[in-house]
Amino acid sequence: DVTVVTTGGDRLAASGWRLGAGGTGATRAALEALQAEQQEVSREAAGAEEAAVRAREEWSRARGAAAEAITTAAAAGAALEERSAQREELEHQLGRLASEAKQLGQERRDGEEAAERLEALLVEGESGLADEEAAAREARLMADEAARARRVLGERALELAGVRADLEVRAAGSQERRAYLRDRREELERRLAEHEAARSGASERRMRQERHVKVLGLLAGIVGEEVAKLDRVLEVLRERCARHEQAVTTISELLDRSRHERAEATHELTGVRELVQRGEIERTELGVRLETSIETLRHELDVEASAALSAECPELPPGMSPAARVRELEREVRLLGPINPLALQELEALEERDRFLSGQLEDVRASRRELARVIKAVDEEIAIVFSEAFADVSRHFEQLFETLFPGGTGSLRLLEPGDPLTSGVEIDARPSGRSVRRLSLLSGGERSLVALAFLFAVFRSRPSPFYLMDEVEAALDDVNLHRFLDLVDEFREEAQLLIVSHQKRTMESADLIYGVTMQPGGASKVVSERLRREATASA
DSSP, X not given: OOOEEOTTSOEEOSSEEEOSSSSOEEEHHHHHHHHHHHHHHHHHHHHXXXXXXXXXXXXXXXXXXXHHHHHTTTSHHHHHHHHHHHHHHHHHHHHHHHHHHHXXXXXXXXXXXXXXXXXXXXXXXXXXXXXXXXXXXXXXHTTTTOHHHHHHHHHHHHHHHHHHHHHHHHHHHHHHHHHHHHHHHHHHHHHHHHHHHHHHHHHHHHHHHHHHHHHHHHHHHHHHHHHHHHHHHHHHHHHHHHHHHHHHHHHHHHHHHHHHHHHHHHXXXXXXHHHHHHHHHHHHHHHHHHHHHHHHIIIIIOOOHHHHHHSOOOOOOXXXXXXXXXXXHHHHHHHHOOOOTTHHHHXXXXXXXXXHHHHHHHHHHHHHHHHHHHHHHHHHHHHHHHHHHHHHHHHHHHHHHHXXXXXXXXXXXXXXXXXXXXXXXXXEEEOTTOOOSOGGGSOHHHHHHHHHHHHHHHHHHSOOSEEEEESTTTTOOHHHHHHHHHHHHHHHTTSEEEXXXXXXXXXXXXXXEEEEEEOTTSOEEEEEEEOHHHHHHHO
């Protein structure tokens, strides 16, 4: 029931609204009509889009069918029938698309007619609005007398303005629909052209395939004739092959029999040859034995063969034949073994070597006894020297241990005093106020100090010109490091000490420092710095 008017001239009511004093307005009915028309256009657009999608799908199927027809050209007969079916389907689809195009053309003409009617209504509304505005101007001159008439004319003007806006909205919608229908028509024409091109391509491919089928038919006939000729030739060749195989079988049988007879003859010939060879060998052996016997008689008995033959046979034991006596004598000779004519010379050489080796063995035994006496004397000397050195090291170790561990006691003792050369050395270290039975229970610094005490005890017992130590004080704290440096100062007067260290206090106590440095991208070099001379100069 309420109408709201703003200071800027906007009018808002349930029946409609208007922005500005001179602007156009819109009624609810006009808006509802426009919404209904918009929905109708949307439905038509959706239908057209569905039709386009179906057309695209059909076109894709047609392209797939055409590609399949190209790839399956070998099966010409089946492919031809399939192309005929596809052609009928495409013609059906083209007919359906043509009907859709006609329907869309009819819809476009209807839209154009509706747009023309809306334009006529718009012109009529504009002319009516002009008349009403003129009447309103006349009514404003007579405002006192025609107030009611002015209100009626104002409402009429509002209604006409709403109608005008409605007509403008409808005209704009008609323009959009006309543009959409024009695009739709162009799309359909383009699709029809593509379908027509595809149809012509399919026709050309069909003609080519028909020609291919004819050519294949002719080739099949030619190939059939050639195959028949080849079958006849093959049959003749098979008959010849069978005859040759039969002849080869007969020849093979004859050859096998000949080979068998030859093998038997060869076997008999081999036997005869073996008998001949055996006879030759026996005759040769008899000749060799005869010659050997004659030579033996000549050289050993100094008689000729004729004299040996004329000599009387020796007496034989009763019941023994000459052959048996010969075999017995040969057995006795075999039992004697082979005769070595150089046995006397070998015996003399072996006796001479035995005398030489006996003399060498006696010399080795004498050398061994002398060496045993020397080793015994050396062991005694080593034992004495080791005992003296151990006593000195033990005494100095006790002193140095008390220096490094104030209030503590340390000692060295032999595990086997009776055999000092094979005995081990046990270190007993007891710092002040602690009862430690194993060195492993000491801390790292304490174990380092015990090792340094033993090391410097050896140095003091058997001095050397210089000593070399490598980071021996790395585990020491400040107090123990100070004790270590005091011990180094004591030995500095007697020898040179070379110490590798990272401790600053150790470096400060040195006379000369050597360091290794390397510039970025260069080679390493040694840098030396003498400290004691600078300290003396500054003093």
